[in-house]
Amino acid sequence: MFTTNRLLLCPYTDADLNDLMRLWNDPLVQRLATTDELGPRGPRFKNTIRNHMDRAMFSAIIRLKETNEFMGQMTVHVLEQKNRDGTYGICLLPKFWSYGFGTEATQYIVDYSFRWLGLQRMSLTVFANNDRAIAVYQKAGFVMEGRKRACVWANNRWEDTLFMGVLRDEWIVRLSILQQ
Template sequence: MTDFSYKPTLTGELVVLRPLGEQDFPMMKAAMDDPEVAKLTGSHGTISDEKALEWLRTRKDQPDRLDLAIVDKASGEAVGEVVLNEYDPDNRSCNFRILIGPAGRNRGLGTEATRLIVGYGIERLGLHRISLGVYAFNPRAQRAYEKAGFVVEGRLRDELYWDGEWVDSIVMSVLETEWPVSSPM
């Protein structure tokens, strides 16, 4: 693997992951306007619609990251995104992040989307390590990541200041030697 230029479509039982694009603006706007999404992603402030649209337009052209929309197979609607970014080719590693909007919560879509993109990263792209950070006030996400094979590595203390309180970030990763995950979704 030399980069993330190829943008695949990955299909599971509950979701389809497809390249993120301009057509996903309504879903991303709804997600970013949701107070729970803002909190769980640690997003302070807003960005203009114009900047958001331009960002979405450029996702297909990024060789150093893979941005895929999460499409709920039951409704056919995009409900979030999964991203592999911060690619380090020398160490065959990258970062993972996910965003699920209100329409996609509590149905296992995020867990399946996570497993699909991690499987793609390890099995098809040859990644050795995929890491992430999850805020301590989001145990639901931590459980979903553990179901997908991620293991807690440590804690970044007081990484986020939210609503007058400091919040730790929990660092997790999955290694190619731990994949595939045998635990049930």
């Protein structure tokens, strides 16, 4: 288990599946985290969750250190080992939004991924209307790399998807500035 100031980053186990189902069945989470059809996820979705967590180079259940309460999950997938490009994903239950928990977890995993996983870059995608998440990623050093226009049907309109990334060299510079 890893810790930050306020968070526990715990290994995923099957005992977490009900909490993860609650997370992925939350309509607010679905609206901001998936391009799939929105709607209730049934018991078979547990296999999707299991596969997603198990295939990740790094996966963690996020818990509040103070109470051990389930907050969400995070993953880093590396599809091409040769290129050392990690794809980052995080989801928190809405009751934990806007308190800096996402920033704390994201800054930790960026540091961990460059320091211990040996990645060259971290990548992610985010919906253009998700201002809260974009701010979190920018605080962790991610920069805008591209935009796929009108590619996701959500909220009765077309939404853009943004591509963001942070490079190892940028992280090193940022780390040295923060330590001064």
